[in-house]
Every structure is written in C-alpha cells, then in structure tokens.
Amino acid sequence: MTLKTHPGAPKRKLFGTDGIRGTANRAPMDAGTALRLGQAAGRFFNRGTHRHRVVIGKDTRLSGYMLEPALTAGFVSAGIDVVLVGPLPTPAIALLTRSLRADLGVMISASHNPHEDNGIKLFGPDGLKLSDEQECAIEALMDGDLTAALVTPERLGRASRLEDAPGRYIEAAKASFPRGLTLEGLRIVVDCAHGAAYKVAPTVLWELGAEVVSVAVAPDGFNINRNAGSTSPGPLAALVRERRADLGIALDGDADRVVLVDELGQVIDGDQILALIAASWARQGRLKGDALVATVMSNMGLERFLKGKGLALHRTSVGDRYVSERMRETGCNLGGEQSGHVILSDFGTTGDGLVAALQVLAVLVEEKRPASQVCRQFETLPQKLVNIRFTGASPLKDAGVQGVIAEQQAALGDTGRVLIRASGTEPVIRVMVEAEEEARLNRVLDSLCGTIRSKVTT
Incomplete structure (x- = not known):
C-alpha cells in the first residue's frame, strides 16, 4: 500500500506529525518564531471572559532556556498567564494542563532527537494534542499581523512557577499501578536518557518498593539521548545483565515512549508491550472495544496474535496523535506505536513511557514469572x-x-x-x-x- 498523508489532513508548513521541530537557534526553532507562536496561540485561545492560562514544560536541552522565555513573552503579551513547571515528561504537561484547567499546554522537546534539535508540542485544555485544523489556524495567525493579539498594559499576563509539579505527576503515575501490588523484591534499571524524567521516574519506582538502579540521570544540556534511552538500549541491556536486574526500562528524552529489556538483555519493543497489556487487560475485562489501535508500522505478528485471542487491531497513520484520534473514534483505551509510544487513556491522554512500564511490571508481579517469559507474546515477522x-x-x-x-x-x-x-x-x-x-x-x-x-x- 502507498500511504502519503493522514486522510483529510490540511496542509501545514510549520507543524509536522508531532508539533514544530528543527535545529535549535535556527528557524523555526529560534526565539523569534517561539515569540510569534506564543502570541498567535495566545490569541487563538484567548476567548471568553475568564483568566486564561498556559502550562509550559520542557526537557533538559540547553536550548530550552532560550525557547521557554520567548514563548512566555509571547503568551504574556497576548494576555495569557503562564505557569512554568521546568523539566517534566510530556505526559505530565498533558496531565497538568487538565488538572490546572489551563487553556493550553506547551512541551518544549525534540523527544528522542539529539540536543542540537528542539521542538514545541501544543496541547488543548483536554490534554490532547491540537488537531490539524487548529494548528493550521495558528499558523495562519503567525503569518499575519499579530498586532491585534497584543493586549493593553493592564491586561498583560503573569508568569509564575509551580513548585509541586513533579510531585503531582509522581502521584498520578503511582496511581496507575494496581492497588495491593508492590514492586518489592524487584531490581529495576531505569535509563532516563538524561531527559525530562531523570528525577520523577526513579522516584516512582522507588516509592512503589523496587530496588532502583538509575542511569542517564545527570543532564548537562548536551547529553540528552546520547548513547542512552529508548533509541539506544544497548548500554541498558548490558547493565541489566551485569546487575542481574529483573527488568530494564529505557525512556526517551521527554519520556513519552519506552522500550524494555528483559533479564537476559533482550529488547522488548512497543508492539510486544501493546500485546502484553492488551492480553492482560482483556483477561480482566478492562480492554475497551476488544481491540487496540496501532499504526501501519506495527508488525503483522501483533495483528495475528490479537486475532488469535479474538481481539481486533485498528491501524492508523504514523504518529501518536493519530493513534489518539482513532482511539477516541473507536472507544479503545489502549493504543500505541512500535517505537514505544503507548497511550493508556484510562490514565492519560498521550504516550507515557513510565505508566506503560508500570502496566508490564504489574503483570510480572502477578504472574511471578521472569520478563523473558512474560514479555515475548508473539513471534515477529521479518x-x-x-x-x-x-x-x-x-x-x-x-x-x-x-x-x-x-x-x-x-x-x-x-x-x-x-x-x-x-x-x-x-x-x-x-x-x-x-x-x-x-x-x-x-x-x-x-x-x-x-x-x-x-x-x-x-
């Protein structure tokens, strides 16, 4: 089959399948574009008489210190209050956007890309990534005269910092793990890619009782995703074998995707994670629609595995935002990508690598079997x-x-x-x-x- 674009998607110039992305300090990832984006998005969402609010988070790239204040200035000039939360995973920003009843959420991250790149993802008040139509409307405003977006001095927004933001996400992530279960007795190696989850991910696992070995948790602005994280699981696999750990968890720079490593050092990709969660939830009667959503890139082995269990697979275009859209259309509560984006709509609105890993850990605890036996759900086709x-x-x-x-x-x-x-x-x-x-x-x-x-x- 030939797949060109997401069906019905309007043409966008700045926004790609996952926000705006590019080389830091070069258009469109420069301060000027970020300022205009803040003004345009501020104008687009500045509707009604309530006090408007935007939540801004970021990963650990040095360029975040350039883009964050530029976006803040744009939103403040458009009359939007800004809540800054610092380095936190992308799913935390989606969560806080809803929790704080904000009009908009912004994540500054280029996900699994190297530090030279950066990106900007936008979330609506429902915690969902903006639609193609909304992104096109914001682009049109950016292309025009933004003078009308600038409010009078007395209506300027304010910027503040939410100090307990990490704790809010930590508690939400822990709440996704079944009550009555504990990670006591498990040794887990977690690779945070020197990224946004470098503090919160080890904390969640430790508070649930695990013995935690943390790696790639010393960000310096330049080392995000460098020989670490979900796109480079080799070092994690070696450490899992060396430390005789029960499981390795590799997150990417903004922690919205995950790959796992079993106790033998074998990598477990997103398709196997989806299969495991689907089978577990189906047995418990928790899998809505008796199906899951995945992209056209997911292996045929996953499709055959689900069919053998009486479950369906709905395929969509590449991009977790399209997976999320199809999940809402079909009423499914599980979806994701082979690359490790896993969306569990019972717990959040976007991919969450840590929460997905916790669902796998719950099965390991319940079945009392090693990851090499539990996580290999099907044989992949070449x-x-x-x-x-x-x-x-x-x-x-x-x-x-x-x-x-x-x-x-x-x-x-x-x-x-x-x-x-x-x-x-x-x-x-x-x-x-x-x-x-x-x-x-x-x-x-x-x-x-x-x-x-x-x-x-x-």
Missing part, C-alpha cells in the same frame, strides 16, 4: 525499512512505480505487507516490507527500491 532520498517531484507519482508496488503486494498476499510512504518532514520515501520468509522479503524490497531509485531525480 520486517525491513529503507529510506530513499529524492529531489524534485516525488517518485511515487510515477505510474510505473505504483504498478510495481501493486504487483509486489499482490504477490505477497496475506503472507506479508508492503508499505510505501513519503516522510512528512523531509524529501524521503520510506519503503517497508514484511514477509514470513526473509529471503522473499529481500527480493521484494530490492525490487521496490530499485524501481523507486530509477525514478529519483539526482
């Missing part, structure tokens, strides 16, 4: 992804390319999958193939990539 860069027109517009795609998918039938999609942030075609046999996968992948490359303008 899957490979190749990125092809191009200039000029997209090769996917070529009729010959589309013909080869259709031909290869038909040949695979129900023994595999072809997924071709254009990146939403760069001129790249992503070619993904799954098949039951790796040799066949390689033949299909070579055919597709060769055809697409033959149409690429260099």
